[in-house]
Amino acid sequence: MKYIVFLSFFLVSCTSAPLSVNHYLLHTPTPVVTEAHNKQKTPIYFSSVTLADYLRQASLIIQLNKHELHYSRQDLWAEKLEASFYKALHQDLNNSTQNRYIIEPDLAENALNLKVNLQHFIITNEASVISSGTYSIKLPSSNWLQKAFYFTIPLEKDGYPHAVTQLRKTIATLALQINQDIQDMESSHN
Amino acid sequence: MTDSHQNKQVEDAIVTEKRSVSKIWLIPLITLLIALWMTYYHWANQGPLITIEFDTATGLEAGKTKIKTRDVDIGVVNKIVLSDDLSSVLVTVRMDKDVDAILHQDNQFWIVSPRVSLSGVSGLGTILSGPYINMAPGIEPNLSEHFIALNAPPVTPAGTPGLHVTLNSETEFAYKKGDPVIYKGIKVGEFEDINFNFEERVVYYNTFIQAPYHELITTNTKFWDISGAQVELGASGVNVSTGSIESILTNGVTFGIPEGMNMGERVTDRDFFDIHPSYYAASEERYKFSANFVIYVKDTVRGLQVGAPVEYRGLVVGKVLSINETENQKVQLLEQGYDIPVTIGIQPGRIQQPDTTESVQFIQKQIQLWVEKGLRATLKTGNLLTGALFVDLQHYPEEKYIEQASHVGLNVIPTVTGEFSQITEKVTAILDNINQIKMQNLSANANLMLTQISEAAKALETTASKVDLILDSVQEDKISHTLATTLQDVSSFAEGFSEESQTYQELNHTMSVLQQTLKDLQPLLQQLNSTPNSFIFTDGSTHRITPKGKTANGESN
DSSP, X not given: OHHHHHHHHHHHHHTSOOOOOEEEOSXXXXXXXXXXXXXXXXXXXXXXXXXXXXXXXXXXEXXXXXXXXXXXXXXXXXXXXXXXXXXHHHHHHHHHSSEEEEOOGGGOTTSEEEEEXXXXXXXXXXXXXXXEEEEEEEOTTXXXXXXXXXXXXXXXXXXXXXXXXXXXXXXXXXXXXXXXXXXXXXXXXX | OHHHHHHHTSOOOOOOOOOOOOGGGHHHHHHHHHHHHHHHHHHHHEEEEEEEEESOOTTOXXXXXXXXXXXXXXXXXXXXXXXXTSSSEEEEEEEEGGGGGGOBTTOEEXXXXXXXXXXXXXXXXXXXXXXXXXXXXXXXXXXXXXXXXXXXOOSSOTTOSEEEEEEEESSOOOOOTTOEEEETTEEEXXXXXXXXXXXXXXXXXXXXXXXTGGGGOBTTOEEEEOXXXXXXXXXXXXXXXXXXXXXXXXXXXXXXXXXXXXXXXXXXXXXXXXXXXXXXXXXXXXXXXXXXXXXXXXXXXXXXXTTOEEEETTEEEEEEEEESOOTTHHHHHTSTTOOEEEEEEEOGGGGTOOSXXXXXXXXXXXXXXXXXXXXXXXXXXXXXXXXXXXXXXXEOTTSOOOOOOEETTEEEOOBOOOHHHHHHHHHHHHHHHHHHSOHHHHHHHHHHHHHHHHHHHHXXXXXXXXXXXXXXXXXXXXXXXXXXXXXXXXXXXXXXXXXXXXXXXHHHHHHHHHHHHHHHHXXXXXXXXXXXXXXXXXXXXXXXXXXXXXXXXXXXX
């Protein structure tokens, strides 16, 4: 009798609904830039994006309060955040200006250098997303120039997909700021 | 008036001539009598007239210089004349009347004048008063009126209580008159005079020991020298000993009875004693009797001295009495193979035997018996620094029987060659062998051999360099070929893992698949980590945290 009871419990447990997992990606498919168009742009070598340690995992993060974070078990990044952020930023940088951001080290000679350090890339419990960190720009004949960025965009809707969309907007805003800074540096240098 | 007339009628006086001596003559008469009385008184009260013979009359004046004894004037120099042969000065002295009884034959006279010597300063009082003649009364019953003066004050006045002894020394001690005799730091006597016996070639020192210290002199008393300071270097360090302060400046002797000797009989009359160089030497003389033997030394006696110890198995039993002291030694010394006779004495007192002639005879018999059983004498080195030798008596049972021999009436103890001589013989034999080696031929052969070795070395060096070249070329070829092959292998291996290679692509794909799989497993692992039982049971938590958008009034949901 007891074997029958144990078997029925086992079967009931196996019929429990599995967790639904959602994956998110920051960059999206864009049209390929033609070679002729690219030759007219100033090449800039976008070397790397580095993350804070707590961002080096697959879960999306919600800041519950000032010092507490929640890692979602069902909402994950489809790609490493480091690579996904790099691709998204690279995409926005190239689409927004007349500069051409390259990723090949072989072409980096005599070009501007750019690297980004991402400190926060989180969703807050106060209906907003935050993206902050620093980026460094180096002209061929000058030292590294480091600048900070801090963007927050409110959430209009509930749910993770809208939050990811808002996070993606912070990357576009960062691309605009970087391009503006590079133009200022080049103009002051010339 | 009547009376005057009457007197005129008295018959006239008859004048008669009367012869009388004038009273004035009494004066010269009395004077004469006084002079006669004075002459008689002077003659009757003057002492005897004596003659003293001096070498010189330094400072003496007739009628002025006085003669004293115990600082009392007993006479005055009357006349000073030279002797007939001009070898001396005759001083005539008028002595006082009451001293004629002390003009003994052995009275001593000398001139007292300022004297400064190492022994002291005397006669300073005569610097102002002038010299005088001092007399030391003698004790001889016979009287005399002619004396021979001393050149210097006598050390010991005649009649001083004490003991006269005569010390003699064969060594070159330099005592002089007045040098002290010390006993435990106290000056108890002096050297009186010095005599040199030409026949014996020995110096005799007449010495006086004052009372009561003369009672210390016995038949066993030994005298030894303490002149200056004695420095002895021993195993315990440097030992410096001196006598009195006086003996440091001058010379001196001391005396005593060596340890282990009995007191002996007290000496009351003049006796003779030897002066030994040291207490050790004096104590060595505490034994009177010794059994004398002769040993023949075949090698050198250099380092062997008279007085050197004779030891029996390390114990001192006697000493060396003489070395090569024989008659006609010059003739024998020139003979080939001459053995040097050394006389040794074995003292009974040193081997716990009575110091008597009977013990000497006993030792003679015992040594004779031991000689037959292998007792032999040998010279050994006692001091490596000085090379001093001593005679060692040892039993050598393996020695052959030797019949007892004698030399000048003394029994002979056979000898064996000394240790130094044995070493010398061996070294000499080795040197002889070396001398016999034909060094010239050897050197020529050695030179030839060295030349050949040098040529062989050159040839070997040339060969080695050639071999090195060959080996280097072979090795370089081999290594370069091996390296090339290895690099080709490494290159082909690296090409297999290059980005364009299929292996790299497959590895990259596999790693991506594995990474994706792990990512798919991550929610499950997180769920199991938070609620381990959710693998079987449904998750109890129904609340899912999701982002909330802002409401219309601007507040979060």
